[in-house]
Amino acid sequence: MLNVESIHSYYDKSHVLEGVSLQVGDGELVTLLGRNGAGKTTTLRSILGIVRPRQGQISFDGQQLVGREIFDIARQGIALVPEHRGIFRQLSVEENLKIAVRKGSRWQLDDVYSMFPRLKERRRNGGFALSGGEQQMLAIARALLNGPKLLILDEPTEGLAPVIVDELVKILRRIKGEGLSILLVEQNLMVCDALADRHYVLEQGRVAYQGSAAQFRDDPSIKNRYLALSA
Amino acid sequence: MLDLYLFQLLNGLGLGMIYFLIAVGLTIIFGLLNFVNFAHGAFFLLGAYLCYTAVAITGNFWLALLIAPLAVAALAWAVERLLIKRIYHLPHTFQILVTLGIALIIQEASVLIWGPVGKNIAVPPELRGVLILGDFIYPYYRLFLIGFAALIGLGLWLLLERTRFGALVRAGSESTETVSLLGTNIFRLFSLTFALGVGLAGVAGVLFAPLRGAQPFVGPEILGIAFVVVVIGGMGSFGGALVGGLLVGVVQSMMSSLWPQGASLMIYGAMAAVILVRPYGLFGRA
Ligand SMILES: Nc1ncnc2c1ncn2[C@@H]1O[C@H](COP(=O)(O)OP(=O)(O)O)[C@@H](O)[C@H]1O
Ligand SMILES: [Mg+2]
Numbered sequence: 001m002l003n004v005e006s007i008h009s010y011y012d013k014s015h016v017l018e019g020v021s022l023q024v025g026d027g028e029l030v031t032l033l034g035r036n037g038a039g040k041t042t043t044l045r046s047i048l049g050i051v052r053p054r055q056g057q058i059s060f061d062g063q064q065l066v067g068r069e070i071f072d073i074a075r076q077g078i079a080l081v082p083e084h085r086g087i088f089r090q091l092s093v094e095e096n097l098k099i100a101v102r103k104g105s106r107w108q109l110d111d112v113y114s115m116f117p118r119l120k121e122r123r124r125n126g127g128f129a130l131s132g133g134e135q136q137m138l139a140i141a142r143a144l145l146n147g148p149k150l151l152i153l154d155e156p157t158e159g160l161a162p163v164i165v166d167e168l169v170k171i172l173r174r175i176k177g178e179g180l181s182i183l184l185v186e187q188n189l190m191v192c193d194a195l196a197d198r199h200y201v202l203e204q205g206r207v208a209y210q211g212s213a214a215q216f217r218d219d220p221s222i223k224n225r226y227l228a229l230s231a
Numbered sequence: 232m233l234d235l236y237l238f239q240l241l242n243g244l245g246l247g248m249i250y251f252l253i254a255v256g257l258t259i260i261f262g263l264l265n266f267v268n269f270a271h272g273a274f275f276l277l278g279a280y281l282c283y284t285a286v287a288i289t290g291n292f293w294l295a296l297l298i299a300p301l302a303v304a305a306l307a308w309a310v311e312r313l314l315i316k317r318i319y320h321l322p323h324t325f326q327i328l329v330t331l332g333i334a335l336i337i338q339e340a341s342v343l344i345w346g347p348v349g350k351n352i353a354v355p356p357e358l359r360g361v362l363i364l365g366d367f368i369y370p371y372y373r374l375f376l377i378g379f380a381a382l383i384g385l386g387l388w389l390l391l392e393r394t395r396f397g398a399l400v401r402a403g404s405e406s407t408e409t410v411s412l413l414g415t416n417i418f419r420l421f422s423l424t425f426a427l428g429v430g431l432a433g434v435a436g437v438l439f440a441p442l443r444g445a446q447p448f449v450g451p452e453i454l455g456i457a458f459v460v461v462v463i464g465g466m467g468s469f470g471g472a473l474v475g476g477l478l479v480g481v482v483q484s485m486m487s488s489l490w491p492q493g494a495s496l497m498i499y500g501a502m503a504a505v506i507l508v509r510p511y512g513l514f515g516r517a
Binding site for chain 2: 048050069070071074075079080082086088089090091095096098099100102142146
């Protein structure tokens with residue numbers, strides 16, 4: 001469904017992605033791993049048109065994405081939960097959700113409220129008043145309302161307490177269970193192992209490794225070679 | 232004597248509501264688009280002249296009050312699509328240069344069309360005459376002005392705080408990128424917001440017209456006052472534009488009976504005082 005073919009992306013003159021290719025199939029959960037600064041966020045930003053790749057192709061459901069506007073790409077059915085969650089501080093929780101509601105979406109306001117009861121309790125609170133975990137839940141709920149076929153998350157567990165991380169894993173498993181494709185950037189390898197079908201590892205703007213969940217789990221040398229040992 | 236002060240206070244409130252309408256448009260545009268619109272005063276001027284023409288053709292001020300602001304907003308929308316959307320990414324100094332150019336074009340075109348001498352616009356017949364309460368006398372039109380501007384302000388507040396469009400404008404003032412990621416056509420939102428903000432200046436121009444007429448060179452003065460109001464109230468703040476507008480209007484009006492020459496001095500003095508105490512304005516955020 002998503003096919004990224006050797007894209008090259010830059011910030012001004014600095015060449016950050018040097019030919020990244022990856023695929024996400026229907027209903028698959030794929031992770032994108034790599035050390036800080038490897039280019040994971042830039043890859044996601046390239047898919048969504050925030051950064052325009054200077055070379056390479058990105059197609060989604062048969063449509064070419066490179067060169068299109070961000071909102072146009074989002075409307076094709078790709079939702080990004082960004083690194084810093086992108087909650088609007090001056091808007092209430094409910095307003096944050098309502099501006100994302102789309103008619104054709106499988107998830108409507110009631111659905112995400114039953115999935116995240118905490119958000120319903122806090123629906124009149126301002127976005128600024130939420131804890132990190134609540135912000136992450138809100139960002140995911142908002143993305144679902146937007147009616148995606150592919151959900152992309154950039155380090156959703158970063159900075160969250162272990163209980164919240166467990167909750168998040170359950171929620172992602174449930175979303176995956178409903179057939180949504182997911183591309184997940186994550187540093188927490190336990191989370192990745194718990195959810196993923198396949199993995200890609202980026203290093204210095206190139207895909208250094210790709211493999212199935214089983215291959216990845218059984219080969220500790222990969223983790224040592226490409227990833228921080230913190231996990 | 233007390234009546235005189237009350238009279239001037241009310242005048243100040245009316246003037247202040249006009250300043251509020253101008254400044255709130257400026258501040259919404261700045262808040263969402265991070266764009267400095269130096270043509271704002273010229274669009275105000277255009278509102279007054281279009282009111283004059285609409286009244287001349289239809290003979291109906293109420294129709295003019297409807298048509299002229301819509302025409303100003305439509306022109307602003309066209310200018311945004313043709314020109315302004317190409318310069319959002321440029322530094323503020325460039326934006327000032329371009330919008331100053333637009334202001335001059337509007338001003339000179341107005342002189343060509345309507346002549347170098349100002350035009351008078353009559354108070355609509357329904358609002359001629361004065362309210363008499365004992366010793367106190369006050370023109371109906373000025374009372375209407377305060378009430379009507381307050382209604383527009385209320386409508387605008389509801390639009391910004393209670394509708395999806397308003398939520399998108401507020402969200403966009405935090406991050407246009409995140410709004411785009413939710414599938415909103417940000418360019419359309421920009422055009423509409425620009426037209427809305429400028430249309431408010433058009434409304435102010437129409438309301439002002441029966442008081443002072445349409446004057447071809449009033450644009451820069453109005454623009455200056457609008458910026459003072461925005462600086463006092465805080466960039467991007469609705470409440471700030473209201474309080475700042477009323478403050479400037481009342482100060483200006485009271486001074487005109489106490490010390491006419493010092494009126495602008497006081498306004499800029501008030502602005503300097505506010506900046507010293509609260510650098511981001513009364514309602515501004517860092
Ligand atoms: N806005 C930016 N401007 C310039 N360089 C950037 C910018 N964002 C990221 N970079 C650089 O691009 C490289 C990849 O960053 P990023 O994609 O954020 O990595 P990751 O998400 O894997 O940690 C890093 O070297 C980073 O310093
Ligand atoms: Mg990152």
